[in-house]
Amino acid sequence: MxxxxxxxxxxxxxxxxxxxxxxxxxxxxxxxxxxxVHPELRRRMSEASGNNGYGQVAGSAELREAVAGYWSRRGLPTDADLVVCGPGSKALLFGLMLALGGDIVLPMPSWVSYAAQAEIIGVRPIMVPAPPGEGGVPDPDLVASAVLHARAQGRTVTALLVTLPDNPTGRLARPETVRRLAELARNLDLTIISDEIYRDLVHDPVAEYTSPAEIAPERTIITSGLSKSLAVGGWRIGVARLVDHDLRDRLLAVASEIWSSAAAPVQHAAAYAFTEPDxxxxxxxxxxxxxxxxxxxxxxxxxxxxxxxxxxxxxxxxxxxxxxxxxxxxxxxxxxxxxxxxxxxxxxxxxxxxxxxxxxxxxxxxxxxxxxxxxxxxxxxxxxxxxxxxxxxxxxxxxxxxxxxxxxxVDHAAFGAPANVIVGVSTPAW
Missing domain, CATH: 3.90.1150.10 (Aspartate Aminotransferase, domain 1)
Incomplete structure (x- = not known):
């Protein structure tokens, strides 16, 4: 490793x-x-500071209901029983890779921890460049051949990950690209993990947001949290919207051996946040x-x-x-x-x-x-x-x-003087 x-x-x-x-x-x-941190969130955290017991591995019922409402208001009806909470979406992503097993398709470039987490658990990422002008998604024109090639080599490829909008490029995949990827995932029998932690921070007024869960709800997992939208990265709270109870059971088995449960006071404050008060x-x-x-x-x-x-x-x-x-x-x-x-x-x-x-x-x-x-x-x-x-x-x-x-x-090199640089622009990956 x-x-x-x-x-x-x-x-x-x-x-x-x-x-x-x-x-x-x-x-x-x-x-x-x-x-x-918003003062009301601090107050909610403080009022629950006496709660020092272990909670449910999946998260409190109050928090899971609030998270289900958050996604439902975005056109994604959600069963609270299929919501799992953890100490940050980073931990949930790691747990999901373990629970799913198999290799995973990642966009190139993509957030630093995706490939690193895959390597920790022995999963080999398949890096596929993002389409020109976009970010956070592998190019649909390249995904099928990459997956089929890997499978021809005897590899088990089970998942595809997208980030909407993206870190590192700050770009948002076009709805048509997301739609094509969702259809490819169906054809290739891939589970989609959609990291949507920046969803509420789309600041381009003309950008259209489409989650793959709108196109292929039966095979799209969504992860999110409050670290970015409400600036509470140090509180470590993440949430996942799962596709079925079998995956939920496998993720909870992993979670029970790694983090047990998210911190109770943080869950209490997060439950308030996900109800989206004014x-x-x-x-x-x-x-x-x-x-x-x-x-x-x-x-x-x-x-x-x-x-x-x-x-x-x-x-x-x-x-x-x-x-x-x-x-x-x-x-x-x-x-x-x-x-x-x-x-x-x-x-x-x-x-x-x-x-x-x-x-x-x-x-x-x-x-x-x-x-x-x-x-x-x-x-x-x-x-x-x-x-x-x-x-x-x-x-x-x-x-x-x-x-x-x-x-x-560069000018020195042009006149014959030695230079230790390469002049030119390579093709952008975004």
Whole structure:
């Protein structure tokens, strides 16, 4: 097993170490929602703090009913008995891979933990590039041949995973793509796992959201949580909408041996959150607006510096490519070592080693204190706030210096001087 510390967590620790040493680093490497917990959620957590007993493995009845209502309001009627809760959707995804067994089709690029979790349990991921202009889904034109080829080699392929909208690209798959994938899953007898933890943070006003559960409800599992929409990543609460009781029993068997049950006080607060009271609906809407404004502003800085990048549509990520670098590792190192900009290399997401693409997370730009972050959330123009404006200025200057240095090297190479870079743009994976 060749598994190391998660790339996102490792990058976060490295940036914090550099900051403690006095280095100025713009933190664009960690996908934390970057906002304070809503006061009503804190109150609900506090009122249940005396509940210190083990609960049901599947989660409390109160929470499962609330989650069933959440999905039902989105046009997906849900049986509360087929809802399972856990300590984060990350744990549930791991449990689902164990419960399903067999190899899994993943989009390339895709979130760092999918392939790592598969490797931990001995499952081999089948990486299929996303369609041009999209993210979070394997290209339907390539899936069937990849699955049939793997099966011809004697491999058991049981599942296909999508992320709607996507981390790392910030893109949302088109409804037609989701429909084709759902139909392929039927034809190939694949279970779909749809990671929809960013669903409520789609900030592109014209993007159409389609879950594969709308097309193939009998074979689509959905995972979600509150880490992103309500910024409670540290509370570790996730939920899954399952397809049948057999899978539920297998997942609960896994859960009973790994995490027993999610923390009771967190479940109590989450049950309130999933009923979607007005004050939390407003908070999610404010968050969605802020994420979109800042993500687009960061995208504009990369475009100005000559990067190729698709406009983000949801969450707080973008996935730019900057030509003139031998690899994403080369680009990542140059950004942090020379210009104080921390990002993650595309290889962490399963991308091609020679592709100079990086994952940029924008959600830690909102401020260092709760007061600053609330101000960002409420501001008519958050980009005018001094701390956000300063961060964007740091980014713009760093990118200008980065691309200027590379142009000098390219010019030298053109006149016959030695250069250690490859000039050109590879085909984007999104």
């Amino acid at each position: 060749n598994v190391t510390l998660s790339a996102t967590l490792a990058a976060n620790e490295d940036i914090e170490r550099r900051r403690r040493a006095g280095q100025r680093v713009l933190h664009l490497a960690f996908g934390e929602a970057g906002l304070p 004050e939390l609906v407003r908070r999610v809407a404010e968050s969605r607006r802020l994420h979109g404004i800042v993500a687009r502003a960061v995208t504009d800085r990369f475009v100005k510096a000559g990067a190729s990048v698709a406009q983000p549509q949801g969450g707080f990520y973008l996935y730019p490519e900057i030509p003139g670098f031998e690899s994403s590792a080369d680009l990542t190192a140059a950004l942090i070592e020379e210009h104080g900009i921390g990002v993650l290399p595309g290889t962490a997401f399963g991308d091609l080693p020679g592709a100079p693409r990086v994952r940029v997370a924008t959600s830690l730009l909102y401020g260092e204190t709760s007061e600053q972050r609330i101000a960002a959330l409420r501001a008519d123009d958050p980009l005018a706030l001094p701390w956000i404006a300063e961060s964007l200025d740091h980014l713009e200057k760093g990118l200008a210096a980065l691309t200027g240095t590379r142009r000098i090297r």
